[in-house]
Amino acid sequence: MNELSVNHLLxxxxxxxxxxxxxxxxxxxxxxxxxxxxxxVPSLRDITIANLFFENSTRTKLSFELAEKRLSADxxxxxxxxxxxxKGETLIDTVNNILSMKVDMVVLRHPNPGAAELLxxxxxxxxINAGDGANEHPTQALLDSYSIRERLDDLKNKNILIVxxxxxxxxxxxxxxxxxxxxxxxxxxxxxTLIPKYLHKLGVIVEHDxxxxxKWCDVVNMLRLQNERMTDSFFPSVREYVxxxxxxxxxxxSLDKEIYIMHPGPINRGVEISSDVADSKNSIILDQVENxxxxxxxxxxLLAQKKPLNK
Amino acid sequence: xxxxxxxxxxxxxxxxxxxxxxLIENHQDFSNTILIGLQPNGKTLLNRLAQIxxxxxxxxxxxYGLLDITFYRDDFRRNEKILEANTTDNLHVEGKNVVFIxxxxxxxxxxxxxxxxxxxxxxxxxxxxxxxxxxxxxxxxPIQPDYRGRQIDVYENQKVIVDWNNDIVDDCVYIINKx
Numbered sequence: 001m002n003e004l005s006v007n008h009l010l011x012x013x014x015x016x017x018x019x020x021x022x023x024x025x026x027x028x029x030x031x032x033x034x035x036x037x038x039x040x041v042p043s044l045r046d047i048t049i050a051n052l053f054f055e056n057s058t059r060t061k062l063s064f065e066l067a068e069k070r071l072s073a074d075x076x077x078x079x080x081x082x083x084x085x086x087k088g089e090t091l092i093d094t095v096n097n098i099l100s101m102k103v104d105m106v107v108l109r110h111p112n113p114g115a116a117e118l119l120x121x122x123x124x125x126x127x128i129n130a131g132d133g134a135n136e137h138p139t140q141a142l143l144d145s146y147s148i149r150e151r152l153d154d155l156k157n158k159n160i161l162i163v164x165x166x167x168x169x170x171x172x173x174x175x176x177x178x179x180x181x182x183x184x185x186x187x188x189x190x191x192x193t194l195i196p197k198y199l200h201k202l203g204v205i206v207e208h209d210x211x212x213x214x215k216w217c218d219v220v221n222m223l224r225l226q227n228e229r230m231t232d233s234f235f236p237s238v239r240e241y242v243x244x245x246x247x248x249x250x251x252x253x254s255l256d257k258e259i260y261i262m263h264p265g266p267i268n269r270g271v272e273i274s275s276d277v278a279d280s281k282n283s284i285i286l287d288q289v290e291n292x293x294x295x296x297x298x299x300x301x302l303l304a305q306k307k308p309l310n311k
Numbered sequence: 312x313x314x315x316x317x318x319x320x321x322x323x324x325x326x327x328x329x330x331x332x333x334l335i336e337n338h339q340d341f342s343n344t345i346l347i348g349l350q351p352n353g354k355t356l357l358n359r360l361a362q363i364x365x366x367x368x369x370x371x372x373x374x375y376g377l378l379d380i381t382f383y384r385d386d387f388r389r390n391e392k393i394l395e396a397n398t399t400d401n402l403h404v405e406g407k408n409v410v411f412i413x414x415x416x417x418x419x420x421x422x423x424x425x426x427x428x429x430x431x432x433x434x435x436x437x438x439x440x441x442x443x444x445x446x447x448x449x450x451x452x453p454i455q456p457d458y459r460g461r462q463i464d465v466y467e468n469q470k471v472i473v474d475w476n477n478d479i480v481d482d483c484v485y486i487i488n489k490x
Contacts, residue, residue, distance in 0.1 A: 002393045029396040033382065038431035041382035301382075309388045 004302050008120045008127040011136035012177035020181060024146050026298035027291070034070060034293060044073040047304055049105040050098050053130070054080040054091075057109055059265050059289065060130050060140070064107050067296035076103070091115060092122050099125055104307070105300065108132070126303050134168050134226075140264050141174035143295040145182060147288045148219050151260055156183035161213050163189045163245060164223030164272055167196050171264045172223060176204055189213040190245060191235050194225075210245050214255055221262040222247055222273045238271060248274045252282075260284050317463060318484035320476070323443075326460040330441060331363040333458050334410065335370070343436070344408045346375040349425055350397035353377075353413040355475045356443055360412065374407075376400035380424040405433030410458075414473040416442040419454035444471055444484060 004019050033041055049068045053061055061077075068075045078098065089097075095106060105126040108116050113135035120127040131137040145155065152158055160179050166172045166188045179186050180203060187205040188195055200206050207213040214220060225241070235241050247261070261273070261283040269275045278285060318326070338344040341364070348357030354377055364370040381396040411425055422440060429435065441458035446465050461484075465471060469486050476482045 002395045026396065029379070029382070029399070032399055032401075033431070036431045037433060040431075042427065043382045043384075043387050046388075304388065305393060307388065308391075 004306060007303070007306050008116070008129075009138055009299055009303060010116045010120055010127065010129050012138045012141050012174045012181070013136070015138075015178075015181070017181050020142065020145070020178065023142055023295065023298050023302065024149065026302060027146060027294040030070075030297040030301070031291070031294040034297075040070050040072060042072045043301060044068070044071040044304055046309070047071075047104045048074040048076065048102060049107060049300070050076050050078060050095075050103045051107045051130075052078045052095065052098070052109070054108075054110045054115075055131065057130070059292070060109065060137075063289070063292040064128075064130060064139075064296055067293050067300060068107075070293065071297055071300060073105075073300070076101075091118065095119055095123050095125075099123055105303065126307060128299065128303065131170050134170050134173070136174045136177075137170040137264075138174050138178075139292070139296055139299060140171050141178040142299070143288055143292045144171075144175055144221065144262060144264065145178045146295055147262065147284050147291050148260070149182075150287065150291070151284060152218065154183075155179060158184045158219070159187065159217045160184050161187045161189060161217035161220045162223065163210065163213070163220060163247070165194045165225045166190055166199065166223070167194050168226035169223050171221075175221065176202055187213055187216060191241070193235060211251065211254075214247075214251065214259065217259055219260045219262060220247070221264070223264065224266065224268050224272055242271055246270075246272060246274065247277050249276045249280065252277060252280070258282055262288060264288070314485040314487055316483055316485045317471075318461060320481040320483065323460075323482045323484065326443065327359055327363060328367075330443075330458050330460060331360055331368065334360070334364070334441070335368055337439075338408060338410075340372065341370050341374070342372050343406070344374065344410065345402065345404060346373070346410050346412055347402065347404075347425075347429065348375070348377045349411060349413040349421060350377050350379040350381075350399070352415070352473065353411070356414050356473075357412045359475075360441075374403070376402045378402065378411075378425060378428055380421060380428045383424040383428040385420060385424065399428075402429070402432045404429055404435045406436050409435040409438045411438065411440045413440075413442050415444045415446065415471050416440070416454075416456055416459075417446045417449050417471075419450045419452040422454045423452050443473060446471060 006014050107128045107130050109130040110132050113133035115132045116127050116129035162172050176186050187207055189207045263285045267278055348354045361375050364373055377400050379397040379399045381394050439457040442456045443460035445456050445459040445462045447462050468489050470489050471486055473484050474480055
């Protein structure tokens with residue numbers, strides 16, 4: 001297979017395993033390109049991409065922008081803080097106004113789940129979901145899987161643990177879909193209040209004992225507490241959370257095997273992960289960031305390919 | 312579909328030997344030269360030439376690698392055919408004499424893309440082009456080979472296929488009509 005089954009990237013749940021393999025294969029080529037002295041290819045020089053960020057972002061926004069520029073696309077950036085959204089404009093109106101400036105593709109981050117899907121159904125442009133509320137963050141999940149596959153070759157029957165605030169995390173949901181699609185076993189771990197009640201119905205193992213979970217896994221993905229999405233008090237104190245679910249070098253050394261450490265960022269050092277673990281040799285956190293650009297280049301390239309010129 | 316064979320195994324063998332000798336004439340010991348096969352079709356031709364240069368003419372310091380031009384093509388989104396990328400090696404071309412190697416030279420667009428692609432690795436001293444087959448009167452760009460195996464005239468609706476030796480057939484070059 002050499003083309004994606006979808007015209008937009010709205011979530012991992014819309015992809016199949018061939019799509020994921022194609023994205024990874026294409027990302028391999030782009031990873032080689034971005035390590036050359038000239039890191040740019042001219043493929044998308046006739047494409048304009050709008051990055052619409054209705055929520056704060058550092059990594060994802062920079063990574064998308066860099067990926068777009070490496071592909072030679074024209075890029076416009078928009079953030080809701082300085083926009084007419086504050087004056088009451090609807091999402092579809094905002095995007096249609098931007099599209100009348102001849103934009104071909106929209107990268108959207110929005111606090112509302114389903115925002116990307118709404119756009120895909122209502123505007124004439126290719127949509128990439130860069131995170132919609134607590135729903136999905138497909139590019140993060142893809143770069144996470146890609147980073148694991150670089151270390152473990154294959155995800156089939158590998159044990160992947162996701163720890164932390166699962167309820168408010170779009171990274172967790174997209175990762176669960178992506179990992180399961182590739183044949184991995186997925187376990188989530190965290191306080192009962194931060195794990196959705198029906199998560200086991202997705203075929204995920206739920207564990208509340210952090211040490212037991214760590215002993216099971218080959219890779220652990222540590223998530224931060226999504227304080228900005230918490231409307232209630234979910235645990236007694238941050239200190240207590242750190243004591244129960246914070247990953248320290250001492251815990252890591254107590255395991256009888258080596259595991260890889262991941263984190264989608266931003267890291268709260270000393271909370272979900274200690275500094276020495278984040279910077280340890282088993283940490284692949286910076287690989288995730290580097291791979292993010294290659295994965296996003298692959299996705300943008302493959303989606304652009306789905307829309308032939310003059311059609 | 313009828314095949315019109317224009318080169319057989321023996322003829323290809325003689326041509327490859329001549330091309331290797333012409334390369335030696337211009338590049339001597341190859342110490343400042345890199346042979347670059349253009350993916351995917353230049354790969355086998357590169358390997359054959361490298362074998363002859365190393366085994367028959369004792370060139371010990373032969374630098375060679377593969378270059379994929381998919382992301383540098385000018386027909387992205389303009390072609391029904393989906394473009395699929397191949398591997399590119401880490402090429403050291405800075406200050407080197409580069410020889411592009413491809414099986415058939417047709418419109419010249421692949422070579423134009425390769426000229427852009429190779430510069431992403433550095434600034435070569437010069438670039439030459441070697442092709443086994445040169446389709447005359449079919450160029451879209453002002454590009455000509457420096458080393459050519461055989462020059463042929465083929466209609467626009469015909470395709471030139473270079474079939475390298477495998478379990479079923481010997482090396483041969485033939486012409487077929489496009490469907």
